[in-house]
Amino acid sequence: MTLDLLVRTAAVLTLVPTLFAGPPAPEPTALAVSQALVAAFGSDAVVDDSQDTHCQSAPAMPVAYRTDRIILRPPATMTTPTALARLAAALQAEMGAGTFTIGTPEVLEWNEPAAARLDDSPLRKVISVPVGSVSAEDVPVLRVARRLVRLDHLPAAPDYLVGPSNGPLGVWPDGGPEKTGSPGVPRPGLGAGTTVALFDSGVPASIEAKLPPRLSALTAGDAEDPDRNDDDLADVYYAVHLTAIAGIFATIVPEADVVGVRVTGPNGVATEFSAAKRMVTTLRAAHRAGAWPQVIVNSFGTAVCHEGGPNPGVDLIPLGLQLVAEAVDRHQEAVVVAAAGNRGTDKPFYPAAFQGGVESVISVGALDATADNDGNAWTSKSRTAKPASFSNYGDWVTAWAPGVDLATYHAVGLRFEPGGELIDGYAKVSGTSFAAPFVGAEIAEELARHSGSPLEAWRAVRDAGRPCSAEVGSGVAVALSSMDSRSTTPADRGLPAEC
Known part of the structure; x- marks a missing residue:
């Protein structure tokens, strides 16, 4: 599998302190994150704080979603017209006859057969x-989705707005990017022959960011303009996010080929469906060409609403991203390494939380490896560290890796808050957005050393790590013991586990 083949295929494409003594309080930035997403997206989206809708059971976290779309995933035995008829009946029951409109639906499918599974039937x-209201009021998409799930047994959900797992301007989980003079020191010779796909914010031009040597955009449409009005201030809160993620790979596995794929729209925001659509389009084409990336990174995600009623704690999951997770797991050609989010809560964050039923999805929380005495934010002799104060946690988090003050490639001549310092090519960053590629890079390192599947490589990395405590929901810590050690170097069991 080569980068060139994956890029040629694309020619036909378009476009998460101390050890927890108990559950921490949610980060105060959670509301600001949702508000920033909605502000960037525009008028057809809302922040649901659960005060009126009871979107989530207490303690509730804000959730952002579109008010002009509803997502359905019919059972295999249900036709699209039947699903639309049930949607119309649910809208009428919630809003009244003649008060709503239904537009032309967009269908997302995955029909490629999978050699890794005996069941080659298409995924659902x-x-x-598109839904609308004839009045000025928003369509009650959450109530409609809940009705469809409860009464019609038709999986439905809002189209959630997804955000990268760092934070908006002024409310980063551990402060904004901090200017530094160089990226992490590369570990030479590692990762050759592996391909990584980053589905994120796009790849800036070389005059706008210092790009890692082996990062390329999949298509011309995967470019990012982080400062469209040329005021030297980042336009959106995750500007140059993909570049910083790629820099983690450039440090740990500098010989891996990294391909950037933009999932954000012109407004700089992605929804779960639009992100899923771009992932499906890209991965289906790669499948047909025999050019799967072995590691897929999703450093974005969303909290979700609950079904309510008799199932108050059951999630209305993002159905498009569920399709992607199932397809990757069925084909067994790649793993999805997903950030667990930075809201300091145990509430599931998707797509990372799909790991419970989909082994190929690896959910990653952030460790703070700056607190030990080795002087390196990337390493810990025990292969563990204290969980970062901002990191989500819970029994749905699979892995823990360093995610605080990692030096990486970044913007050139860009500020991340008014009056802030100009970043000039390199910055220290924090977030589960950067813990996730840390694990992805360790998987790529193992893949380059040994033949086998990406899932087998992950198991090798996992088995060499250190189990974390039940207080953070367990999971395995896989910090590097040193920059000269391997991703599968066993931890020194004489040292205490810190997570």
Whole structure:
């Protein structure tokens, strides 16, 4: 599998302190994160704080979603017209006859057969349906989705707005990017022959960011303009996010080929359906060309609403991203390494939380490896560290890796808050957004050393790590013991586990 083949295929494409003594309080930035997403997206989206809708059971976290779309995933035995008829009946029951409109649906399917599974039947499709109100009021998409799930047994959910797992301007989990003079020191010769796909914010031009040597955009449409009005201030809160993620790979596995794929729209925001659509389009084409990336990184995600009623704690999951997770797991050609989020809560954050039923999805929380005495934010002799104060946690988090003050490639001549310092090519960053590629890079390192599947490589990395405590929901810590050690170097069991 080569980078060139994956890029040629693309020619036909378009476009998460101290050890927890108990559950920490949610980060005060959670509301600001959702508000920033909605502000960037525009008028057809809302922040649901659960005060009126009871979107989540207490303690509730804010959730952002579109008010002009509803996502359906019909059972295999249900046709699209039948699903739309049930949606119309649910809208009428919630809003009244003649008060709503339904637009032309968009269908997302994955029909490629999978050699890794005996069942080659197509995965169930996902349908994005435009909905509107004839009045000035928003369509009650959450109530409609809940009705469809409870009464019609039709999986439905809002089209959630997803955000990268760092934070908006002024409310980063551990402070904004901090200017530094160089990226992490590369570990030479590692990762050759592996391909990584980063689905994120796009790849800036070389005059706008210092790009890692082996990072490339999949298509011309995967470019990012982080400062469209040329005021030297980042336009959106995750500007140059993909570049910083790629820099983690450039340090740990500098010979790996990294391909950037933009999932954000012109407004700089992605929804779960639009992100899923771009992932499906890209991965289906790679499948047909025999050019799967072995490691897929999703350093974005969302909290979700609950079904409510008789199932108050059951999640209304993002159905498009569920389709992607199932497809990757079925084909067994790649793993999805996903950030667990930075809200300091145990509430599931998707797509990372799909790991419970999909082995190929690896959910990653952040460790703070700056607190030990080795002087290196990337390493810990025990292969563990204290969980970062901002990191989500819980029994749905699979792995823990360093995610505080990692020096990486970044913007050139860009500020991340008014009056802030100009970043000039390199910055220290924090977030589960950067813990996730840390694990992805360790998997790529193992893949380059040994033949086998990406899932087998992950198991090798996992088995060499240190189990974390039940207080953070368990999971395995896989910090490097040193920059000269391997991703599968066993931890020194004489040292205490810190997570």
